[in-house]
Amino acid sequence: MNIQIKGKDKGFDFSDADRDRLAGFVDALIAGGAGFPSASEADVHTVWIDRALGARPDLFPFVRQVLDTPGEPQDVLDRLRSEEESVFDELGFIVAGAYLINPKIRKGFGYPGITPEKNPAFPDEAEAYLADGILDRVIERGPIYRPTPDFEAS
């Protein structure tokens, strides 16, 4: 399956230099650890950012703004977080979104599939959760609603 979307066809594009610089930003946001790769190791700056921006092309200006801001990525991000929180939030959202749609990452978090998977209930599954009578105690405590005080059908 070819999952790469050409960014320029969606109204955005990154040069090789852009992607190199983007790698610094995505790793500053997602450095990896706890058994997970960093964002650049997960190809966020090359593959998945294009896929993510394909879904949210309106967020490209935020990425562009950050890339065009001079300075070391961590310094730029620290300043954004304190002075332009909305820009930081949009960047964090699209980078995290790109990271989290990588099937390997999704699998690492325990999701059963690369998209939400069908998991229809077994015929007796609903009752199995209640088989020890846990709901009986709720019923035994009796009604907890206030009835209509003046009931007279209109």
Place this chain on the structure above:
Amino acid sequence: MNSKTDRADVLIIGAGASGGVAAKHLAVAGFSVVILEQGSWVATSDLPTNKAEFELLGSGRWNWNPNVRGLDEDYPVNTEESVAIPGMYNAVGGSMILYASCWCRSKPSDFRVRTLDGVADDWPISYEDLSPYYAAVEREFGVAGKAGNPAYPPDHQPPLPAHPITNAGRMMAQGMDKLGWHWWPGYNSIPSQKTDHLEQCKRLGVCMYGCPEGAKATTDLTHFPDAMKHGAKVITRARVARITTDDAGLATGAVYLQGGVEHFQAADVVIVAANGVGTPRLLLMSASNQFPDGLANSSGLVGKRYMTHPFGTSVGIYEDPVEDWTGPAGEVIESMEFYETDESRGFVRGSKWHIIPSSVAPTRMIDRWTKGEGTADESFWGTDFTARMKDMVGHMIEWMTMPDDLPEETNYIALDHDQTDSDGLPAAKVRYVTGENTKRIVDWNLERSLEAHEAAGATKAWVTGRNNPSMHNLGTARMGDDPSDSVVDKWGRSHDIPNLYVIDGSVFVTATGVNPTATISAIAKRTATYLVENARKQKVAS
């Protein structure tokens, strides 16, 4: 202007929940019905939920907020003076396309808040009046749930068995059991078994982004196909500009815009079903020399008393796997422990709680942590991101606490003539400030929800929101017996214009503390039934 020569028995404006229920009922009864909808049909294949990036698409093109979507069929909503951001979706199926499918009947006390609690107003109808219509629409929507809930009168018996409560519900139920607090398997307009119109739920959990399996009740699937089989005509991309009246003050039809061209649809009866924002917007846009303050507005209450549900949320992290990506995403379990008034708490009325799967959409973890109370100051990005996410994804339970909201005339929907939709019609403007009683309900219930997390074994729990936006737009054309303080009567009929009806959430007298789709649908069914039974007495324009 192009004129549709066929005069319909009934014209319905808006093809959402209430419009669908009424359209089917009236068409099956033999009425000629025309439905005007500003949006279009949504193909299952168009929904974002078959794609890995469904969450990203859901935050943009499929956002609940029309100002974010900005589609041609949307109209802008000015929220500059509002702490609430109204949600909605404009399409056949309406906001049901993106709703969670929590199917909650209002409770008997909801209809008698003045009598029981000394606040707001009683409704002109009772729970008992609506009960048969709840039951009817529950069959039509394939509602799944468990009978015998002591939080409701015994007549509440959903037609389909409840969904499994999943690990998340079971773990929280054990916590509620320790506390001796009420809980119950959730009610969902998502069938647990295949129905005539809907597939059995596959538990994808993505319900709020649109169900790709055709297993969530939306009127484009459950009602309009039957209505059309019986002759109803659904006209899409048709934005109503104004409802027209004759010299006698009776409704004659509506002028609508389609592709920039004006059309006129004549009808004996006009039903407005455009939600609690769109309905007052249209009634106000229909002002004329005869009705300078807008249609049906002799009380001055069209647009006033806007209510919503600024619900609270709290989350807990659990060591054991919760697998909280298993659907459906309506209600896993609910609690009515704190629904009824106990004035010792410092407020009247109360809140329903419910759990929905919280890990379906992993990017939502970002705000939960970085904007959460007590977590916002803790690190999240950089070297902490993956560890935090690993702690949360698949290990989280989220409570939503839905407060009753009481009407205030200072909360309203009005027209904003400075902004327009794609047809040049004025935007809606909302002014909403959360009432003190509502705030207290949310705050108090969130504190209790943290106790519930602790009892259920959470290793960490915190509040993630006290004013979440909802798609519950209510109260802006309230029903009542007195024409001086209500817009429509108990049947949804305008006091001023006897062949003009309102059937959506606008007619609510109070917000109730539950998700409103069940009550909206039951009211629509009741009004449609009334129209059929009283057709010969119905006054119409000559």
